[in-house]
Amino acid sequence: MIKQAIIPLAGLGTRLLPLTSVFAKELLPINGKPGIEFILDECIESGIKEVIFIISKKKEMIKNYFNNDLFYKKIIKEKKDQRIVNEYKKILKYKKMIKFVYQNKPLGTGDAVLKTKKFIKDKYFLMLLPDDLIIKKNCSISMIKVHKKYKSSVMASMNVKKSSVSRWGIYKLNKRLDKNNSLIDDVIEKPTIKEAPSNKAVIGRYILPKTIFKKLLNQKPGKGGEIHITDAIQSLIKENEKFIAHNFSGKYLDCGTMKGYIKSSLEISKI
Numbered sequence: 001m002i003k004q005a006i007i008p009l010a011g012l013g014t015r016l017l018p019l020t021s022v023f024a025k026e027l028l029p030i031n032g033k034p035g036i037e038f039i040l041d042e043c044i045e046s047g048i049k050e051v052i053f054i055i056s057k058k059k060e061m062i063k064n065y066f067n068n069d070l071f072y073k074k075i076i077k078e079k080k081d082q083r084i085v086n087e088y089k090k091i092l093k094y095k096k097m098i099k100f101v102y103q104n105k106p107l108g109t110g111d112a113v114l115k116t117k118k119f120i121k122d123k124y125f126l127m128l129l130p131d132d133l134i135i136k137k138n139c140s141i142s143m144i145k146v147h148k149k150y151k152s153s154v155m156a157s158m159n160v161k162k163s164s165v166s167r168w169g170i171y172k173l174n175k176r177l178d179k180n181n182s183l184i185d186d187v188i189e190k191p192t193i194k195e196a197p198s199n200k201a202v203i204g205r206y207i208l209p210k211t212i213f214k215k216l217l218n219q220k221p222g223k224g225g226e227i228h229i230t231d232a233i234q235s236l237i238k239e240n241e242k243f244i245a246h247n248f249s250g251k252y253l254d255c256g257t258m259k260g261y262i263k264s265s266l267e268i269s270k271i
Ligand code: G1P
Pocket: 109, 129, 131, 132, 167, 168, 169, 170, 189, 190, 201, 202, 203, 204, 228, 229, 230, 256
């Protein structure tokens, strides 16, 4: 059973400036609902019981959003508005399952994962990158099924344009296990077109083994001076840890860029 999820939230959000100069990008509304709530709902639906938020001092706004009880209690007492009562109940439901840890220096996704080391209890855990929304079909549910079937780590995969490979982690695939799942031979963070072994990209859903922490502890910075989770995954694969690329069937929305963020609201308003 996968019961814990982690969500790196310490990123600066520079791709969304100026919206993120004073505001946490994960709280920006997507069709009227903060992006992070879509991610939390995906977790809840897939049976996750605890979510670890990796924030930074600059992103305390996220913690405040889920810990604003006095404010809600006062407003509810004064206004007796059922809509606000329902919204507060929803926030309380989220709050119960969230734990906060800090990553004050933006040293990369791998470094963010490392901050959760002492809280991860089981052999495997889920990681969701909040810039990547997947709608219409719950990607975490599908990945957990694949994990149960093959007893291995799983990552979401999507075909991207060859010209855009340098924006993503890119897979080199091995054997195909079934229609939507293949074993991963290698994964390369943001390769050039020439270096890219395929046009299959890592999308922000990962079922990772606890053994990843050992790799991260000794890992040197990679591309752009950051500690990448993809590099730690690469070294686990070299030691024969099984990783599966899962070609998910939901619709991917890239909320981390301005163009994608705007499009996300339009897409979600259609469903
Ligand atoms: C991160 C990962 C990358 C992955 C991408 C998916 O990149 O490092 O491997 O393809 O998320 O959104 P970032 O968006 O942080 O640049």
